[in-house]
Amino acid sequence: MNAPQTQAELQESTRDRLLVAAREVFAEQGFKGATVREICRRAEVNVAAVNYHFNGKEALFMAALELEPIQNLIGSADETGSAEQRFARFIREFMLRVMNGGCSPHSQLIMRELLEPSPALDGIAREVLIPLHQHLTQLVRDIVGDGIPAEEVRRCVFSILGQCTYYRNSKEMNRLIYPELKYDEQEIEATARQITGFSLAGLRQLASR
Amino acid sequence: MNAPQTQAELQESTRDRLLVAAREVFAEQGFKGATVREICRRAEVNVAAVNYHFNGKEALFMAALELEPIQNLIGSADETGSAEQRFARFIREFMLRVMNGGCSPHSQLIMRELLEPSPALDGIAREVLIPLHQHLTQLVRDIVGDGIPAEEVRRCVFSILGQCTYYRNSKEMNRLIYPELKYDEQEIEATARQITGFSLAGLRQLASR
DNA sequence: TTGCAATTCAAACAAGCGTTTGATACGCTT
């Protein structure tokens, strides 16, 4: 029974190849910029496959999103240690997933969605962004204590997420300004430490008021 | 001689109306998402006007960019006061221009370019982003002193710009998460204070090492 | 008024888009 049954299971199925290619192209070009023909060319399948296996470009986009990886980041958070330690771990995990140095285009896709709303924005907000904000808000609250107004905590969450996403989103642009900059794992770790240290300084200042 | 000479000067010229509409639509939809027909519809001109007065969509985009306003932000910087005071003023000025609460779509357009590279990216980098980074780098350097390695200063600049751009770029998304959030002038000022305070804490920590 | 260049316009153009079609090939059961 462990012998391959069908040709579809021998070689990676058309459907799966489509999903892989779709994530790449959508991440690079956005929903509008990506074309069905380019996706199919990269997946080496016929254009009609998109409408056969999914139901059009939009449904393919939804399927390509696969929100679980980012959801896992929040769900599987290590709850041990001090608030600051948990915060540092979270930033590191987040950055490793968000920068696509060896990482899947999932995050790139979702990050892109963050600023170029598409038909999938609602679902992403509900399943990823709101939990993300809630998780980060709790982490910040644990650090600054209960004496800080909610809107200040919210702004801190914005400041933290802003730093994280900037590195991802302006990669292309930064390459023009700092051509020598490489985004290897070492640089990502350094970036995570920078964001952690920078943010903790801001949070501690708030906590000490 | 102060009487209006031509009809073109009586009513706003076709060319100018095109530029205004183009800035709006490009800012809202990006270069790829914007359509010539939509721009012309809003400007109430014929579609052929784009290719008559400019030379196609791309040239219209370049003309619509008008980099001066952001360049002015750097050029006309008030150089009085301490480094921290200059930094605070800069963040406030920057945020007021970047959030389009009553502001022209110029900044929105340029900010959009920051993450959705278009044919104009090179020019923008040369004329706006590099001076912006240089200016901010100098401000940071003035605060942290000369003892800090250049790459750490660079990461600080990233952290600061990240905060500034996040508020702009994830406005749409944040409306889904915090529906009650309004981006009036008061909120923008509060945001600028948050970014300033948050960042200064991080910079002071670095300076004290 | 006449003439001329600049401007505007409706219409059409070729190219690209997402999607549909109908035929063909394949894998599996009977």
Added chain:
DNA sequence: AAGCGTATCAAACGCTTGTTTGAATTGCAA
């Protein structure tokens, strides 16, 4: 081998895109 549902394919569909065309209109000088 025949039959059947699944999967693939080239081709075409209808639509939108940016751009071009050639005629009509306008503004101004002679």
